[in-house]
Amino acid sequence: MKRRDAIRNTALGLGAMSVASACNANTEAKEEQLEQKTTEAMKGNINHSVCRWCYNDIPLEKLCEGAQDIGIKSIELTVPSEWDLLKKHNLTCALGTHDKASLTEGFNNPKFHAALQETYIKLIDQAADGGIETIIVFSGNRGEISDEQGIENCAVGLDKVVKHAEQRDIQVVMELLNSKVNHPDYQCDKTPWGAALVDKLGSSNFKLLYDIYHMQIMEGDIIATIRKYKDYIGHYHTGGVPGRNEINLNQELNYPAIMKAIVETDYKGFVAQEFIPTYEDQLAALKEGVMICDV
Numbered sequence: 001m002k003r004r005d006a007i008r009n010t011a012l013g014l015g016a017m018s019v020a021s022a023c024n025a026n027t028e029a030k031e032e033q034l035e036q037k038t039t040e041a042m043k044g045n046i047n048h049s050v051c052r053w054c055y056n057d058i059p060l061e062k063l064c065e066g067a068q069d070i071g072i073k074s075i076e077l078t079v080p081s082e083w084d085l086l087k088k089h090n091l092t093c094a095l096g097t098h099d100k101a102s103l104t105e106g107f108n109n110p111k112f113h114a115a116l117q118e119t120y121i122k123l124i125d126q127a128a129d130g131g132i133e134t135i136i137v138f139s140g141n142r143g144e145i146s147d148e149q150g151i152e153n154c155a156v157g158l159d160k161v162v163k164h165a166e167q168r169d170i171q172v173v174m175e176l177l178n179s180k181v182n183h184p185d186y187q188c189d190k191t192p193w194g195a196a197l198v199d200k201l202g203s204s205n206f207k208l209l210y211d212i213y214h215m216q217i218m219e220g221d222i223i224a225t226i227r228k229y230k231d232y233i234g235h236y237h238t239g240g241v242p243g244r245n246e247i248n249l250n251q252e253l254n255y256p257a258i259m260k261a262i263v264e265t266d267y268k269g270f271v272a273q274e275f276i277p278t279y280e281d282q283l284a285a286l287k288e289g290v291m292i293c294d295v
Contacts, residue, residue: 060085063075065089067089070283075091076095079098095173095270096127097136103183106140107157108141124165166203175209176194176218178214189214191229208235211239212255226258230267244274244275245278246289255292256292
């Protein structure tokens, strides 16, 4: 090897080491900041919730106790029979559901309308009587239903439900899910489709559940979409992309920036952690997610 080549290679190696050292230092600094933040009080800009199904391995009472310690106000996607236990721990359910909820058989198919209307009108009454403010519904899978017909069918099927929700002062949200990875053929898989349905129903009691994980997979451009469709969104879910695990530095989304954008829209609802924890200490993973989002 010639002398000048050796010098050049050495310089390149030192440069790479400097970059790697800087990256490691930056990561360690961010992790240290997060550790420090866990000892601070919540800022109060975000109402924190958690989805029950992600922590099914933890008994509900223990999850309630852990949520209280973290500063979470809600355990959602719980059913009416569980709401009294939440109240016992001074928690609410930010998003109510029922035992037979189906993502695939939804309001886009008229053959399910009668049964769904009966089920959801009952759930609305249970929510209103139990002090729960919001319930979740689903579009169902496309099958052979076009996007245009799906909007029409959902509007017809939901009309009776939403009108009852208006009478009981309950918000109904339809969740945006990805049809690319987790829920093949699901129809409400794009924000513009969901927004068109909101416009079609024309009720302030019907909005979208904007799932950040799902919409990153389907659309990307998260912050711009949140700003554009802020008036259509009634609830938020989190999740790391790819994998739907923790929302820390091991995935691609910048959750502090996303949360700041949500706060800037003057959103007053709940943001729920809906990632599948990989840590042995699942409550530690949940606490980390909440602190990342507490901007």
